[in-house]
Amino acid sequence: MASSDMKICSLCYEDDDDGSFTDAVEWCIECEVFLCTDCEKHHKKSRTSKDHKTMSTKDYHELPRFMQEISNQCRDHKKKFDLYCSFHACPCCVTCITDKHQKCQEMKSLSDVLEQIKSSASVQLLEKDLKDVKESFEEIKKYLKSMMETSDIQKQKAAEKIQSMRKSIDDYLNKIEKDILDDLESKQSKLKSQMNALLQQLTQRANVISQLQSEFSKMTQYATDLQMYVGLREIEKTTSQAAEYIEDLKSGGQFDENNIEVTISSEVQSILKDVKIIWRY
Known part of the structure; x- marks a missing residue:
């Protein structure tokens, strides 16, 4: 996935050899690429990507950091996640199965796991928990x-x-x-x-x-x-x-000498030592 502070078109960047860059205006959520105005038009006309959801680069950069860091593709094998390992609680690509999950028995289709996730009870419960907190x-x-x-x-x-x-x-x-x-x-x-x-x-x-x-x-x-x-x-x-x-x-x-003296009692003198403030919390 492109870095969170990237504002140039990913497709133009890959195709240009002269070092020129084009400012991006959209971010494709499914392809995970930045698109300039021209590339965004072609992206919408393409049969494979015309139904993809996009957002403005401004909205993208306002997303939480963890959302920007979560990709639909496996970082190790550069392939799209299609499966979900229940034992390790992580998404997997096809290559991950033979690489790290050969002994894992609880493999599920990622699309089945994510089906209606936004309308699930856990989302509603978490929303309520957030509100309560x-x-x-x-x-x-x-x-x-x-x-x-x-x-x-x-x-x-x-x-x-x-x-x-x-x-x-x-x-x-x-x-x-x-x-x-x-x-x-x-x-x-x-x-x-x-x-x-x-x-x-x-x-x-x-x-x-x-x-x-x-x-x-x-x-x-x-x-x-x-x-x-x-x-x-x-x-x-x-x-x-x-x-x-x-x-x-x-x-x-x-x-005999009659001296005039004043003797201050110990009780009076103790006032200077014994007066205290008692704090109650």
Whole structure:
């Protein structure tokens, strides 16, 4: 059979020796040759080929590849297929019988096998099967498109849910932040108040000691022995009380550092690690 991309007249090509070619316009299905306009006219007038079916070269080239590759002639022996081997499920020419099918018992006439093949039940069944498979593909495509559209809607809803959740979390964290800052302000204010009160007490007692220092200096300059004796006892008493006061403050932890710190609970910290999105398919 001529190649599927051949567009020159097969008969002119075989007869011409000068290398000139004539464009083909028809393809004879039974002879399996391309025909130019002149050859096609002779082909229709010939007694052996006037009833042959032909098609335009354009229609021929639009045939499926497998149809172009199936020939009515045996490739090995260049003879027309006349028989059909049921054992090997293949058409045969006369020479094929002696060449490859000597032991095959189930040989049939090819014309009997092909008789009314186009109107057979198998053709109708295959046509129905093709239609059913095509409809199945269309239904699956429609279903997948519907799934994709549903997926887009679900994605939008999920995004809105995430944004709403984000706002709720932000609001909650803002509230926690405000509560913690308010509590921090309260505790720091209380701490400063306690330290101011202690500072005032220390300032008062320090002023008393400063006054005693001034009086002690004058006493050493101007006091009589008796005044010096009595004054020393009074100053010693006050000084001793002041020293005891200082020691009590030290032993009571009044001078310990009071650091302001915030400890974030492990539950809150776990939010950064444990928040996950669960996908359900």
